[in-house]
Every structure is written in C-alpha cells, then in structure tokens.
Amino acid sequence: MKPITILQPQKTVFGSGCIQTFVDDYLSLGHRRLFILTAPPILPLIEPAIKQLKDNGVNVEVFQNILAEPTLNDFNTILSIAREFRADSVAGIGGGSVLDIAKLVAAFIDSDQKAEDCFGTGFIKKKGLWLACLPTTAGTGSEVSPNAILLDERDKLKKGIVSPYLLADTAYVDPMLTMTVPSKVTADTGMDALTHCIEAYTNKFAHPAVDIYALQGIRLIAANLLRAVKDGSDIEAREALALGSLYGGLVLGPVNTAAVHALSYPLGGEFHIPHGLSNAILLPSVMKFNRSANLRKYAEVAIACGAPVGKDDNETAQNGVDFICELSKAVGIPQKLSDLNIPQSAVDGMAKAAMEVQRLLKNNPREVTEQDARDIYNSLY
Incomplete structure (x- = not known):
C-alpha cells in the first residue's frame, strides 16, 4: 500500500453548541486582538460569542463584506485591514469563501510573500497567526482542508493555494450554525x-x-x-x-x-x-x-x-x-x-x-x- 499523508487541524471539535467551546478555548490562549471574518446573515448568530469575548478583554474586529466568489484584489484589501488592526489571531465564521479568506489572512498577514505568487501546491513558506474555522454551511469542508480558492481577475479563473500552513489550528463544526441556511x-x-x-x-x-x-x-x-x-x-x-x-x-x-x-x-x-x-x-x-x-x-x-x-x-x-x-x-x-x-x-x-x-x-x-x-x-x- 502506497504511503499517504493526511493533514488535519491540531484539534477538531464537532457538535451542536460547540461555538461556546471556541470562546472558552480562545480565552485560554492569551491572544487579545481577534480578527473575525464572517457574513451579514451570520452576525446575529455569533453576537453572543463576540460579546463574551469582548467582555473578557478581547479586542475584536469583525469584517463581514466577503463576496461569494472573492477575488485576489478582494483578499488583498481585506489583508490590509487585518494588518491595520494588528491582529494576533484570526477566526473565520461562515461558508467556504469566508473560511478560505480567513486562512489566507492568517497565513499572509506577517509574511513578505504575496498570494498571487503562491497559487499551486506548497509555496507558502511558514505558519501564520493562530486560526480557528467555524463553518456555517455544510459544503466546502474548508475548515479542515489545506486548500483556499481565489478568483484571479487577471485571467478570470479560480485558482487554488494549497499548503499545510493553511490548516486551521482548531476547527469547530457546530451544526446549529447551519440551521438558518436557506x-x-x-x-x-x-x-x-x-x-x-x-x-x-x-x-x-x-x-x-x-x-x-x-x-x-x-x-x-x-x-x-x-x-x-x-x-x-x-x-x-x-x-x-x-x-x-x-x-x-x-x-x-x-x-x-x-x-x-x-x-x-x-x-x-x-x-x-x-x-x-x-x-x-x-x-x-x-x-x-x-x-x-x-x-x-x-x-x-x-x-x-x-x-x-x-x-x-x-x-x-x-x-x-x-x-x-x-x-x-x-x-x-x-x-x-x-x-x-x-x-x-x-x-x-x-x-x-x-x-x-x-x-x-x-x-x-x-x-x-x-x-x-x-x-x-x-x-x-
């Protein structure tokens, strides 16, 4: 049987209500500047968790204007916002596009590399910020994959960046977050x-x-x-x-x-x-x-x-x-x-x-x- 490598987050939590586990875990880490990527329909579902984090001294910046098919330019704009906020940790709470952008923000925020130079497999040089992924759709599986997809406007083609450094530190799969999906x-x-x-x-x-x-x-x-x-x-x-x-x-x-x-x-x-x-x-x-x-x-x-x-x-x-x-x-x-x-x-x-x-x-x-x-x-x- 040929060898195979199975890469996964360091920790995966599955079960209804496990967004609370995310809050508890985060507060135990000592990070204090959390950049959350999400989407407008999801915000009401996660406001209690955000309030808990803020009440415990975490500075939270929420970015929720991610398009369904994010482009390379979209990502670079969001990356600039995360850098200006001086994030020390990242959480993606949303569908596949949200999670992909969160993975890329965590990977590139402190890097001298550019995303457009890393399309393909294995080009990212190092691990980025601490990252949590919480899917709100049952679809892409991005929360546990080393892949992220962007639309490259230069040739109107979606392209993948694949790297073990895109794996989340922890994935929290809470089916309750999918209950309101149309x-x-x-x-x-x-x-x-x-x-x-x-x-x-x-x-x-x-x-x-x-x-x-x-x-x-x-x-x-x-x-x-x-x-x-x-x-x-x-x-x-x-x-x-x-x-x-x-x-x-x-x-x-x-x-x-x-x-x-x-x-x-x-x-x-x-x-x-x-x-x-x-x-x-x-x-x-x-x-x-x-x-x-x-x-x-x-x-x-x-x-x-x-x-x-x-x-x-x-x-x-x-x-x-x-x-x-x-x-x-x-x-x-x-x-x-x-x-x-x-x-x-x-x-x-x-x-x-x-x-x-x-x-x-x-x-x-x-x-x-x-x-x-x-x-x-x-x-x-």
Missing part, C-alpha cells in the same frame, strides 16, 4: 460536499485510509440532503450534513478532487456561478463520463447512496448515476447551463480554461481532453 444554499453546498466525497473515492490516487471518510460522507449526505432542503429545522439532517461535509473536507488534502471541480472553475471565474452550484450541475455529467473507468468504485458509490443494486457493477454504477441525477433535481439544482444564463458560445473558452486546471484533472480516473471538456459542457444544453 434551502437553495443548503442544496448547493450539500451537493458540493457530496462531490468532494465522490471525487475522492473514485480518484486515480484514492487510498483506503481516505476511502473510509469519503464513503461515510456519501452515505450521510445522500440520505439527509433532501430532508434538510425540505425542512431546515431538521436537526438530525443538519448534523448529518455537517458531519458529511467534515468528512468531505478531510479527503481534500491527501487525495483532492478531480474533473468536476476543474470544469466548474470557469463557471465561477467567468460567470460568477457559486462554487457549490457549479459542482452540482456538473456532477452527474462527469460521473457519466467517468463511470466506465472504474465500475467497481462507482458501484460502491451507488450502494453508499442507497441506489438499487443491479445484476453487475455496470448496472449498479449506472443506478448510482441515476440516483445523483434524481437527487440533484429533487433539491432544485438547475439541470442545464443555459438555466444559468451561460451561452453555448462560451463552451470553447470554458473548455480551454478548464484544461489549465491540471492540478485537479490529473486526479481524474479517466483522462479528460479539451474535446471531452467541450462534450461534457455541451451535454448540459
């Missing part, structure tokens, strides 16, 4: 987390030490996503999705994703389609393309989803693709790129841009050519 966001982010798990499990570099997270993540999300979309107050479904998303995040470092994510980047970069929605609309088509490359693995994905077992792996794998298609429809994911106002004339440019994301395409179980990328995009019209 059904559409629940659907988009849940499909994103499901994509992480499916792409990791069927990946060319999949590994038994990671498969266990990926399979359990598939089981949890497939069984609970529709429940949470239909009833956001279903705490059991919310907890299951939060745990499934956490597992999806844990697979990103050692194995990472593949063609779904690579093909989704141009949708976000050029047309500003949210990351989760981009993955959700592409997932069934890429699964159809990949299925023949590893029928056994795709059959096991189908079984984890609860799809019917067929007479052989081929039939079972197809049942899994069908299940994902039906789940996508049931939770309200658009089924065509035209539904997102992306003209078919953009396909050639998107295919060319997707081929630049070899960091992920090299993981795909089946080689993806530029023509294959065109065909996958065109199948969605």
Whole structure:
C-alpha cells in the first residue's frame, strides 16, 4: 500500500453548541486582538460569542463584506485591514469563501510573500497567526482542508493555494450554525460536499485510509440532503450534513478532487456561478463520463447512496448515476447551463480554461481532453 499523508487541524471539535467551546478555548490562549471574518446573515448568530469575548478583554474586529466568489484584489484589501488592526489571531465564521479568506489572512498577514505568487501546491513558506474555522454551511469542508480558492481577475479563473500552513489550528463544526441556511444554499453546498466525497473515492490516487471518510460522507449526505432542503429545522439532517461535509473536507488534502471541480472553475471565474452550484450541475455529467473507468468504485458509490443494486457493477454504477441525477433535481439544482444564463458560445473558452486546471484533472480516473471538456459542457444544453 502506497504511503499517504493526511493533514488535519491540531484539534477538531464537532457538535451542536460547540461555538461556546471556541470562546472558552480562545480565552485560554492569551491572544487579545481577534480578527473575525464572517457574513451579514451570520452576525446575529455569533453576537453572543463576540460579546463574551469582548467582555473578557478581547479586542475584536469583525469584517463581514466577503463576496461569494472573492477575488485576489478582494483578499488583498481585506489583508490590509487585518494588518491595520494588528491582529494576533484570526477566526473565520461562515461558508467556504469566508473560511478560505480567513486562512489566507492568517497565513499572509506577517509574511513578505504575496498570494498571487503562491497559487499551486506548497509555496507558502511558514505558519501564520493562530486560526480557528467555524463553518456555517455544510459544503466546502474548508475548515479542515489545506486548500483556499481565489478568483484571479487577471485571467478570470479560480485558482487554488494549497499548503499545510493553511490548516486551521482548531476547527469547530457546530451544526446549529447551519440551521438558518436557506434551502437553495443548503442544496448547493450539500451537493458540493457530496462531490468532494465522490471525487475522492473514485480518484486515480484514492487510498483506503481516505476511502473510509469519503464513503461515510456519501452515505450521510445522500440520505439527509433532501430532508434538510425540505425542512431546515431538521436537526438530525443538519448534523448529518455537517458531519458529511467534515468528512468531505478531510479527503481534500491527501487525495483532492478531480474533473468536476476543474470544469466548474470557469463557471465561477467567468460567470460568477457559486462554487457549490457549479459542482452540482456538473456532477452527474462527469460521473457519466467517468463511470466506465472504474465500475467497481462507482458501484460502491451507488450502494453508499442507497441506489438499487443491479445484476453487475455496470448496472449498479449506472443506478448510482441515476440516483445523483434524481437527487440533484429533487433539491432544485438547475439541470442545464443555459438555466444559468451561460451561452453555448462560451463552451470553447470554458473548455480551454478548464484544461489549465491540471492540478485537479490529473486526479481524474479517466483522462479528460479539451474535446471531452467541450462534450461534457455541451451535454448540459
């Protein structure tokens, strides 16, 4: 069995109400200038925690104007604000974009490096400030991954920075913070987390030490996503999705994703389609393309989803693709790129841009050519 490295935060806390654990832990550290990144809908949920911190002498600066698809320029502006505040610690409390920016702020605030010089894997030189990540969606798994994504305006393409120095010191996964997430966001982010798990499990570099997270993540999300979309107050479904998303995040470092994510980047970069929605609309088509490359693995994905077992792996794998298609429809994911106002004339440019994301395409179980990328995009019209 080949060696594999699984990177995780030093500490991960999971469970409803664990935002209080974050407060207690923070107060024990001795830091006194906390830069919190969040978003306006989340602020009411975390005001009691912020008050506790302030009442105990912590100087808290809250930045909440993070866009859904943050750009390199957005990040540099926020970094300047954090430097002016003289932060000695950082907390990200929000969805994937918020957490990614928090990770990058902590890494670069005291660094002479620039984010634009660190796109790719392994370019950050040193650990940054103490960092906590508290996800408020069950989607990206960013709280436990060494990855962060920014939109590079120079070529309208989303790019990843990957480094062990982007790992949070502590992740606090509190499902109660996801209870007010709207059904559409629940659907988009849940499909994103499901994509992480499916792409990791069927990946060319999949590994038994990671498969266990990926399979359990598939089981949890497939069984609970529709429940949470239909009833956001279903705490059991919310907890299951939060745990499934956490597992999806844990697979990103050692194995990472593949063609779904690579093909989704141009949708976000050029047309500003949210990351989760981009993955959700592409997932069934890429699964159809990949299925023949590893029928056994795709059959096991189908079984984890609860799809019917067929007479052989081929039939079972197809049942899994069908299940994902039906789940996508049931939770309200658009089924065509035209539904997102992306003209078919953009396909050639998107295919060319997707081929630049070899960091992920090299993981795909089946080689993806530029023509294959065109065909996958065109199948969605």
